[in-house]
Amino acid sequence: MRVEEAELEVITRPPASGLVVRHSWQKHVLTFLMVFGPGLIVMEADNDAGAVSTYMQAGGQYGLHLLWTLIVLLPVCYFVQEMVARLGIATGKGHAAMIYERFGKWWGRFSLIDLLVVNFLTLITEFAAISLALSALGISPYISVPVSALGLTLMVVTGSYLRWERIVIALCLIDLTWFALAYVVQPDWAAVARSTVNPGIPAGGITSSLVFLVIAIVGTTIAPWQLFFQQSCVAEKRLRFVDLKWARLDTLIGATFTVLVAGAMMLVGNYGFQHRVVFEDPAQLAVAVGPLAGKFVRSGVLLLMVNAAVLGTTAISLASAWAYGEVKGWEHSLHKKLWEAPGFYATYIACVGAAGAFVLIPHVPLQLVIISVQVFAGLILPSAIIFLQLLLNDHALLGDPWVNRPWNNYINWTIIVVLFALSLLLAAQVMLPNLFK
């Protein structure tokens, strides 16, 4: 570890002023609240439009039978993102920059280009969801998409990370409405509890569509952009070594909240299953169950779909802008004004604007976009996660306090092997469909 000259200068400054409290518990609560944010945002933004669709399809096709997958995924999400938070705090840099610095230009460029491509394709699906959901509410895509894109741009150009973070946390908390929707559709709560802890096989047995839906749930719960996003976000927030335990708690709360919201989405999908509603996307389900479940469910699903897409779009676009800015050596911070970090903001605006414009093209091949997302995610996720694991074992960079412990490595290598296998299987199913007939 080396002390940068510029850092030496600032370290000698007097301690910054803060809030004075009297009790130790107040200190802990206040520190946690100050650190809280990146963990919740990265997890809840992962419940984006694609995730809403996947979880509701899981409920719509298999009822409550796949609820157990979420319990399995909770520790997986936590362990992966905890490594990201630890690396971000230890280095103060983003994931893309670390791959460049420690693995060289080839791997750095590969990771960056793949990330940018998969993120852009995912953004198209987010805007497609906004267009679908608001069309069902009678708003033309030619109004909803540009207005959303403008709102998403205004969210970030205020020159304040904290302002952006507060807006996004508020959007995350809107997802609490999923619990109200799950309550309104009145599932059999005893059956919900049983299915959550007891992996059961749906009627019809283990079919290829069941297997691939399970893989899709895994794929949507652990997305490649999350690794890049949280590390950059932690660096942006300048979290300190002493904040690590609170960053871990933030990540755990985020993972738990996300899994619970995903479960609520499955319960709403299950309502469609119970009433034999066939649907291809959540907007269709919302419209179909409206006369049965009421206006609250209909409008709730549609508006929450938009919220999910907005959350996903801002996080994914920022992941791209941070990664590109880090690698290019540009100013890449939400603390900067628009004119102080033009490249960073231009990347964000270009991602949002181009994805929004793409959706407005008549007869756009969305199915091809969705398939491409799965293929590129299959390329980037295993590689990004391998680099993460290797960086967390890099003693020369991190020193002993921050590297993985042996038990970390046992768990993480297991997760990596499973993710490799599932990514390969999903990509193979997409590209070689005849193999799975």
Add this chain to the structure above:
Amino acid sequence: MATMQSSYKPHYYNVVHPLKDVPEQKCSSEGLGQIAMTPSVRLSLRVLRGYLMLMTVMLLYHVLDLAGALKHFKL
């Protein structure tokens, strides 16, 4: 420092927001070069290369299949 006991009020805690705190020394890769090629790093990167090559071959197959270039080779 996230929290400090004030020297003149020992029973009070000063809680500083990370963005308002003085920057701390981070782990820097400057001067370290690229990661050391230990057996586990080498093996991981080889596995990753193999995985990516396999994915590329599948992708090429899929593109050729969609283009109809493989219809004469199918059994």
